[in-house]
Amino acid sequence: xxxxxxxxxxxxxxxxxxxxxxxxxxxxxxxxxxxxxxxxxxxxxxxxxxxxxxxxxxxxxxxxxxxxxxxxxxxxxxxxxxxxxxxxxxxxxxxxxxxxxxxxxxxxxxxxxxxxxxxxxxxxxxxxxxxxxxxxxxxxxxxxxxxxxxxxxxxxxxxxxxxxxxxxxxxxxxxxxxxxxxxxxxxxxxxxxxxxxxxxxxxxxxxxxxxxxxxxxxxxxxxxxxxxxxxxxxxxxxxxxxxxxxxxxxxxxx
Numbered sequence: 001x002x003x004x005x006x007x008x009x010x011x012x013x014x015x016x017x018x019x020x021x022x023x024x025x026x027x028x029x030x031x032x033x034x035x036x037x038x039x040x041x042x043x044x045x046x047x048x049x050x051x052x053x054x055x056x057x058x059x060x061x062x063x064x065x066x067x068x069x070x071x072x073x074x075x076x077x078x079x080x081x082x083x084x085x086x087x088x089x090x091x092x093x094x095x096x097x098x099x100x101x102x103x104x105x106x107x108x109x110x111x112x113x114x115x116x117x118x119x120x121x122x123x124x125x126x127x128x129x130x131x132x133x134x135x136x137x138x139x140x141x142x143x144x145x146x147x148x149x150x151x152x153x154x155x156x157x158x159x160x161x162x163x164x165x166x167x168x169x170x171x172x173x174x175x176x177x178x179x180x181x182x183x184x185x186x187x188x189x190x191x192x193x194x195x196x197x198x199x200x201x202x203x204x205x206x207x208x209x210x211x212x213x214x215x216x217x218x219x220x221x222x223x224x225x226x227x228x229x230x231x232x233x234x235x236x237x238x239x240x241x242x243x244x245x246x247x248x249x250x251x252x253x254x
Contacts, residue, residue, distance in 0.1 A: 003027070003071040004078055005236045007206065009187070010064050011040070016100075018042050021092075022085055023206055028230040036228050037082065038204070040098075041089030048084075052077045058188075058239050065187045067236065092204070094227060097147050101204065106143070109136040113167060124170040125152075139203075141169060142180055145224045146203035152224075177209055177218045190235065199235060206232055 007023040020043055026035040049055060052074060058067035072078050085091070092098060102110075112133060113123070128136055144150040150167035178184065186198035186209070197210045208221045208231055222228045 001071050001073060002075040002078055003069055003237075004081070005058075005233065006068045006070065006081065007187070007236075008043070008066040008068075009201070012064075021204070022089060024082060024085070025206070025228070025233050025236065027233050028228065034082075036206075036232070037085075038092040038094075039085040039089040040092055040100075041085075045084070045088045047081065050077055050080045053080070058236060060239065061188050062185045067187070069236070094205075095148055097143065097149075101143075105135045105137075106140050109133075109140050112136065122168045122170060124172050125154075125175065126173045129173065129175070138175060138179055142224065143203040145169065146205055148225045174216070176216075177211075180220075181209075188239070190238070197235065199232070208232060208235055 004027075005023075005025040007025065009021050009023075011019045011021055019040065022039040022041070022043075024037040024039075026032075028035045049070075053070055053072045055071075056069045058069060061067055070078060070081060090098075113136070123133065123141070125138065125141065127133060128141055129138055141150060144167060145152055149165055150169050151165045152169040152171040154169075154171040180202050182201040182204065186200045187206075189196055189198045191197075195210050195213060197208055200207055200209050202209075202220065202224065206228070207224075210219045210221065212218060221231050
């Protein structure tokens with residue numbers, strides 16, 4: 001049996017009415033490049049569930065988010081979901097920021113950083129948080145790390161992507177988790193081995209944020225700028241007792 005998840009979230013928080021992000025999460029295999037796909041668009045076109053595909057809705061999600069699990073004996077039958085979004089929405093890149101995601105403040109911040117580029121530019125998160133490089137904010141720099149434009153090192157580097165980049169961030173102070181999140185509330189929360197793990201959006205990407213007991217820290221998985229392996233798929237797959245079987249053939253996506 002082959003399965004994959006569809007995570008649907010509104011983008012109203014970013015001022016985009018009637019626009020949604022659609023995330024397809026597939027099991028990861030070594031060498032996979034399309035196991036996490038992100039699309040953006042309007043859910044006006046219904047999805048025709050093909051013969052041989054079954055669906056379940058994952059419950060216990062926060063308001064306005066919907067998560068489905070689709071399964072089929074033949075892997076090829078699941079391609080219809082991906083084909084639906086390729087035909088009706090816009091596929092988002094993992095390494096290039098969409099122009100629609102670049103507001104005027106972010107563009108001004110990028111221009112200011114670019115004007116300082118001499119070889120490799122070094123910035124510190126503490127300077128950004130203290131507004132020493134306006135209008136740059138912590139979230140803007142987190143977005144640069146997530147799209148691999150910047151890399152970070154320092155005491156908190158385990159939260160960042162270490163790919164080569166022209167901007168180096170000295171992650172020299174602790175940043176509370178809520179300051180990184182796109183939305184205040186997680187999509188869902190699960191307690192595993194005494195730890196709370198939240199499914200969240202950071203810079204437009206689905207991440208797992210696990211609180212570290214007896215500490216004020218947390219772990220983000222996968223690291224900023226890294227595509228997921230199997231962690232998000234396995235997290236969603238363990239919500240077996242919170243599902244409702246879908247028996248209809250035509251699915252309104254929202």
